[in-house]
Amino acid sequence: MIRxxxxxxxxxxxxxxxxxxxxxxxxxxxxxxxxxxxxxxxEPAFNPRLILHKAGLGLREEVLCCSEIWQCSACDACYPRCxxxxxxxxxxxxxxxVAIRAGYESPGPTAEVxxxxxxxxxxxxxxxxxxxxxxxxxxxxxxxxxxxxxxxNLCLHCGICVAACPSGAMSLESFSDRELISRMGADGWxxxxxxxxxxxPEPRVLAFVCQWSIHSGAEWAWLDDLQSDTVRVVNLPCSxxxxxxxxxxxxxxxxxxxxxxxxxxxxxHYVRGTYLGRSKLALIGQILSQMGMDAERVQFAEMxxxxxxxxxxxISAIANDLKGVRVSAQVAVMA
Amino acid sequence: MVDAARHPKVEILAYSxxxxxxxxxxxxxxxxxxxxxxxxxxxxxxxxxxAQACPIELxxxxxxxxxxxxxxxxxxxxxxxxxxxxxxxSCIKCYKCVEACGKLDAIxxxxxxxxxxxxxxxxxxxxGFESFDPSRIPEYGYGVYPNVMTTMELERLANSAGPxxxxxxxxxxxxxxxxxxxxxxxxxxxxxxxxxxxGFCCMYTIKNALLLKQTYHDMDITIFYMDIRTPAKxxxxxxxxxxxxxxxxxxxxxxxxxxxxxxxxxxxxxxDQALGQVVExxxxxxxLSSAAIPRVDxxxxxxxxxxSRSPGGFYMEYHPKLRPVDSPTDGVFLAGAAxxxxxxxxxxxxxxxxxxxxxxxxxxxTWEIEPIVASVREDRCISAQxxxxxxxxxxxxxxxxxxxxxxxAQITKAKCHxxxxxxxxxxxxxISQDHFTDAQIVAxxxxxLRDKPEEKILAFMCHWCSYGGxxxxxxxxxxxxxxxxGIRVMCSARMDSDFILEAYRRGAGMVLVSGCHPQDCHxxxxxxxxxxxxxxxxxxxxRLGINPERFRVEWIxxxxxxxxxxxxxxxxxKLASLDKESxxxxxxxxxxxIDKRLQRWRExxxxxxxxxxxxxxxxx
Numbered sequence: 006m007i008r009x010x011x012x013x014x015x016x017x018x019x020x021x022x023x024x025x026x027x028x029x030x031x032x033x034x035x036x037x038x039x040x041x042x043x044x045x046x047x048e049p050a051f052n053p054r055l056i057l058h059k060a061g062l063g064l065r066e067e068v069l070c071c072s073e074i075w076q077c078s079a080c081d082a083c084y085p086r087c088x089x090x091x092x093x094x095x096x097x098x099x100x101x102x103v104a105i106r107a108g109y110e111s112p113g114p115t116a117e118v119x120x121x122x123x124x125x126x127x128x129x130x131x132x133x134x135x136x137x138x139x140x141x142x143x144x145x146x147x148x149x150x151x152x153x154x155x156x157x158n159l160c161l162h163c164g165i166c167v168a169a170c171p172s173g174a175m176s177l178e179s180f181s182d183r184e185l186i187s188r189m190g191a192d193g194w195x196x197x198x199x200x201x202x203x204x205x206p207e208p209r210v211l212a213f214v215c216q217w218s219i220h221s222g223a224e225w226a227w228l229d230d231l232q233s234d235t236v237r238v239v240n241l242p243c244s245x246x247x248x249x250x251x252x253x254x255x256x257x258x259x260x261x262x263x264x265x266x267x268x269x270x271x272x273x274h275y276v277r278g279t280y281l282g283r284s285k286l287a288l289i290g291q292i293l294s295q296m297g298m299d300a301e302r303v304q305f306a307e308m309x310x311x312x313x314x315x316x317x318x319x320i321s322a323i324a325n326d327l328k329g330v331r332v333s334a335q336v337a338v339m340a
Numbered sequence: 341m342v343d344a345a346r347h348p349k350v351e352i353l354a355y356s357x358x359x360x361x362x363x364x365x366x367x368x369x370x371x372x373x374x375x376x377x378x379x380x381x382x383x384x385x386x387x388x389x390x391a392q393a394c395p396i397e398l399x400x401x402x403x404x405x406x407x408x409x410x411x412x413x414x415x416x417x418x419x420x421x422x423x424x425x426x427x428x429x430s431c432i433k434c435y436k437c438v439e440a441c442g443k444l445d446a447i448x449x450x451x452x453x454x455x456x457x458x459x460x461x462x463x464x465x466x467x468g469f470e471s472f473d474p475s476r477i478p479e480y481g482y483g484v485y486p487n488v489m490t491t492m493e494l495e496r497l498a499n500s501a502g503p504x505x506x507x508x509x510x511x512x513x514x515x516x517x518x519x520x521x522x523x524x525x526x527x528x529x530x531x532x533x534x535x536x537x538x539g540f541c542c543m544y545t546i547k548n549a550l551l552l553k554q555t556y557h558d559m560d561i562t563i564f565y566m567d568i569r570t571p572a573k574x575x576x577x578x579x580x581x582x583x584x585x586x587x588x589x590x591x592x593x594x595x596x597x598x599x600x601x602x603x604x605x606x607x608x609x610x611x612d613q614a615l616g617q618v619v620e621x622x623x624x625x626x627x628l629s630s631a632a633i634p635r636v637d638x639x640x641x642x643x644x645x646x647x648s649r650s651p652g653g654f655y656m657e658y659h660p661k662l663r664p665v666d667s668p669t670d671g672v673f674l675a676g677a678a679x680x681x682x683x684x685x686x687x688x689x690x691x692x693x694x695x696x697x698x699x700x701x702x703x704x705x706t707w708e709i710e711p712i713v714a715s716v717r718e719d720r721c722i723s724a725q726x727x728x729x730x731x732x733x734x735x736x737x738x739x740x741x742x743x744x745x746x747x748x749a750q751i752t753k754a755k756c757h758x759x760x761x762x763x764x765x766x767x768x769x770x771i772s773q774d775h776f777t778d779a780q781i782v783a784x785x786x787x788x789l790r791d792k793p794e795e796k797i798l799a800f801m802c803h804w805c806s807y808g809g810x811x812x813x814x815x816x817x818x819x820x821x822x823x824x825x826g827i828r829v830m831c832s833a834r835m836d837s838d839f840i841l842e843a844y845r846r847g848a849g850m851v852l853v854s855g856c857h858p859q860d861c862h863x864x865x866x867x868x869x870x871x872x873x874x875x876x877x878x879x880x881x882x883r884l885g886i887n888p889e890r891f892r893v894e895w896i897x898x899x900x901x902x903x904x905x906x907x908x909x910x911x912x913x914k915l916a917s918l919d920k921e922s923x924x925x926x927x928x929x930x931x932x933x934i935d936k937r938l939q940r941w942r943e944x945x946x947x948x949x950x951x952x953x954x955x956x957x958x959x960x
Contacts, residue, residue, distance in 0.1 A: 033566070034613060035566045035592065035593035036591075036592040036593055036595075036610060036611030036612075036613050037593045037594075037595045037610075037611075038595075039595075039611035039618060040592065040593075040594065040595035040596070040609045040610045040611045040618050041595035041596065041609075045618060052611070052616060054611060054613075055616060083595075086479060086595055086596075088525070088529060088530035088531060088532065088593065089531050090531045090532060221598075221607070221620070310479070310596055310598075311478075311479065311481070311596060311598055313598040313599075313600075313607070314598075314599075314600060314601055
């Protein structure tokens, strides 16, 4: 039971005084944000409406202690749908600011820096959509060096820095390079020759799918059903996590086509991931053409919240397209 | 409607448009265009043979475009008057209708538009509402998924006189759906579209759900709502009955609808607030209860009749509590959803009230108005001297002033409500308001500032709000310093900048101008006229060397006695903190410039006496 004397109005005022927090009390708890938010797929307890409601009541400890306040990735899928036009991610930021001031910190997980490898080149600093990485100068193995440092309160473990790092110094607890490659090649999928290499009668497609771009459980179930000798689905934390080296690896090892699926532009869970993923794929396509291969073999697709049922069709359409690629020329180049 | 049509004293001009209205209460002249029906009213007996013969089919807007109608048709079977009309834009002139009409010979292709002039005593505006177009909300997929409809469309399908003779079918396959989700507040209570509550959607959704449940017992009906609003008599009981019938109610606004492209079934996602969990419903049909919105031509008619509009866009009533069916223009009354979304009982009640109010005008030989109207001094009006001005006409919220170059401005007294906005706005003092003349106000001002003016706060207050607020402060015994002196005028729009400057010339310490809050102005836009004027005052004061902190604008309602007391206390504190000597010096330094500006007052016989150098004995 919550008694009225537990409600801390000072907390409400504190949140509302933060930039972005001023709309806290306009919420009337319709639940549109909660039904829109995709974080709940992986964190069932996450409910933005409830956080706003509790904060609006002044349940200070209950709000600040909960791990959910750190999970909003500011994708702003809820913002355009909110009938009260509350910028919910900004309210979350305001709550976090109060939490940080009160000495709380995000429970993680975060991207990790291997300081012995990090060259301090700052590519990750520029790639991070949240400005969570900065360079610090500190003693590493007895010598003074400049290395990347991840602010755990800002990092949302999207993995964009991991894919961006040229030295391989960044890593995520899940979705490490090793783990992704082992998932790509599980059951010897990568060791079988593809359609273009004169092996499989049907084109073989490897699809990297951003875990936030597929919205319903039913769709994931269809994707599982699709997994076969000719289709391999590997999920990523974000399409921006896709590593060009992995795409090229797949193409040289029996995949006829690689499809990367990200969130729809504007709905990207990590703000800039779709932009980065699509740009990378465009560059890989150019490299393929320069090598005399068909740039169509790598493709990027966007899946919006309303694009349910589209992905299986897309995969079969791509497989179909690949049948038209001139086989002999591709084999010659590959060889 | 049928009774009205039969009544000897009621004439219905259907298929006609009001183009222009001039005149005033009791003496309106309406210019009406009667569009040609191409069917003679006195011959057509409504048999419908012509429509059966007509080969052209068009979308039927009465059936919300679900069913067809003919190029010669009536809106619906119960239409009054039951006279057919030809839609000339789609008629191919095959003359099959003429053949079908036969001996009645009611069809006349040579019919022309008619322009009528009607002399009427009062006008009732009952133009109704429109439905919000839900395709503006992309996440609900209206217009994209065939089985997402509006509740109005669903109602036509469920109606036994509707296009499917009462059999509810879904557009994708013509089958009766086994499950329906009904979504409330589509486009209303939504700051992206319309902030207001449409009011009657809860009830008509529940009604349709109950009707369907009674016809199709096994139909699974879920209503997604934010709040169920059933406040009128017997409404709550109706809602209870719907729950007892097994209609499912889920409190939660759906975030999106997606469609299975093969089955055309729909997935509705929402957070069930009671569960605190997201639910996903697979249903065969979705109905959206879209908001009632003002008709597109609301603004056109508003300018024709000098009506104003509320924030939601509907016509604004004279006063929300005391005169809910009167419009701001005397003799024009409002009824039904044109004034705001409302259900049938409320429309009937308001319609009856409007009829009674209108009859009051018709039964009177003369009409009494407030004796505070404005009048033009023709010798001073520069329009009479052939110069372009018209400032008074733009300031008048009632369209009571007409200005033609070469003639003095004309004020229709019956339209004037006595706000005094034109009086204050006229740069040549050519308009005066009875009982609130410049001389009367300046005389008050002079008397109030006779002793120790630098210690006084001169407060101009509007009659309806701020004066009531000051009164409220007194009757509630709120404590505030005794150095304020009030002058009451009808509206903040009457508070001429000249009065404010005159107050400083006479040595006032502080000046407060206060009126109604913007949305509460009793003279439609008087407060806006005033606010615009007051915005310029601080700069004027700065130029004159007067500290602008000695001037304050506050909007105080009649209930805000506490605010009035607080404002006066704050101003009094501020005044106490200012050095009296420098304050006097400021006023004295500004005095010649103000005097020069008010030179024209000396030309007025009433004002000249009052305009003796400041701080002398003033004859009262």
